[in-house]
Amino acid sequence: MNSKKVSDTWERGSPYELYVGRWSRQVAPSFLSWLGIPAGRRWLDVGCGTGALCAAIVDRCAPASVAGVEPSEGFLKTAKENLAGRAAFHQGSATAIPLGDASVDVVVSGLVLNFVPDPRAALAEMMRVMDKGGTIAAYVWDYAGKMELMRFFWDAAVELDPDAAKMDEGIRFPLCRPEALEKLFTGAGLKDVAVKSIDILTPFRNFDEYWAPFLGGQGPAPAYAMSLNETARARLRDRIRERLPIESDGSISLTARAWAARATVAQ
Numbered sequence: 577m578n579s580k581k582v583s584d585t586w587e588r589g590s591p592y593e594l595y596v597g598r599w600s601r602q603v604a605p606s607f608l609s610w611l612g613i614p615a616g617r618r619w620l621d622v623g624c625g626t627g628a629l630c631a632a633i634v635d636r637c638a639p640a641s642v643a644g645v646e647p648s649e650g651f652l653k654t655a656k657e658n659l660a661g662r663a664a665f666h667q668g669s670a671t672a673i674p675l676g677d678a679s680v681d682v683v684v685s686g687l688v689l690n691f692v693p694d695p696r697a698a699l700a701e702m703m704r705v706m707d708k709g710g711t712i713a714a715y716v717w718d719y720a721g722k723m724e725l726m727r728f729f730w731d732a733a734v735e736l737d738p739d740a741a742k743m744d745e746g747i748r749f750p751l752c753r754p755e756a757l758e759k760l761f762t763g764a765g766l767k768d769v770a771v772k773s774i775d776i777l778t779p780f781r782n783f784d785e786y787w788a789p790f791l792g793g794q795g796p797a798p799a800y801a802m803s804l805n806e807t808a809r810a811r812l813r814d815r816i817r818e819r820l821p822i823e824s825d826g827s828i829s830l831t832a833r834a835w836a837a838r839a840t841v842a843q
């Protein structure tokens with residue numbers, strides 16, 4: 577039993593990239609095509625992490641500018657290295673964005689809103705920095721459903737230790753369901769709210785490739801795995817291996833679903 581409080585842990589960019597950053601990079605292009613924002617706009621990425629979404633904006637949207645705001649110093653360092661001057665990065669949070677009023681045209685946020693203690697305050701702050709008629713959009717994982725690489729992890733963790741349910745992102749984050757996301761956006765007074773799912777494939781050549789990113793300790797599930805002693809961690813690893821749909825060649829083919837929401841700010 578692991579009754580310690582485990583923090584979410586966003587510190588080191590490289591292990592985060594291996595765990596989730598690489599999958600966020602695959603959601604980002606579909607998300608951006610869905611937004612259909614014309615060229616020449618000023619973009620802000622809130623909770624930009626290691627820069628997955630910023631990079632896709634730079635590559636695909638011909639922006640006038642891209643700014644990223646992120647609380648973690650370690651992630652900001654990786655984002656700066658990854659984007660090499662193509663975006664401006666600032667330390668800050670979703671509820672205290674260090675930019676002026678009406679200074680951007682599009683605010684996006686990937687896999688962040690559920691981690692913000694007050695998501696309504698975050699939307700209000702995003703609306704403050706947004707020029708009239710702009711777009712606000714975000715995506716979050718479908719933790720309770722088709723974010724399968726994490727679902728297999730938490731289902732096994734809770735089977736072995738019911739106390740792990742407190743950290744299970746499917747339980748912790750009711751916001752990560754389409755109805756709740758839509759309600760958050762509508763309740764903020766935003767217009768033209770739309771929500772849709774974006775599915776990507778998360779293939780692994782073998783079990784070790786699936787498991788190794790959990791040992792990097794970045795994000796709730798890896799932080800939980802690394803809070804266990806070696807025996808408990810090995811038991812968890814073995815239980816997940818029993819449950820995963822492993823093909824005869826050792827490969828594992830899973831789906832990751834994100835829920836995306838978009839809306840416009842009234843003129």
Ligand SMILES: C[S@@+](CC[C@H](N)C(=O)[O-])C[C@H]1O[C@@H](n2cnc3c(N)ncnc32)[C@H](O)[C@@H]1O
Pocket residue numbers: 586596597600601622623624625626627628629645646647648651668669670671685686687688691692693795
């Ligand atoms: C799952 S990562 C997503 C990072 C990046 N957007 C991506 O798609 O790869 C969650 C991010 O939310 C950031 N975060 C956590 N709390 C936050 C807050 N209150 N305001 C802004 N960002 C926050 C973390 O530091 C981390 O970078």
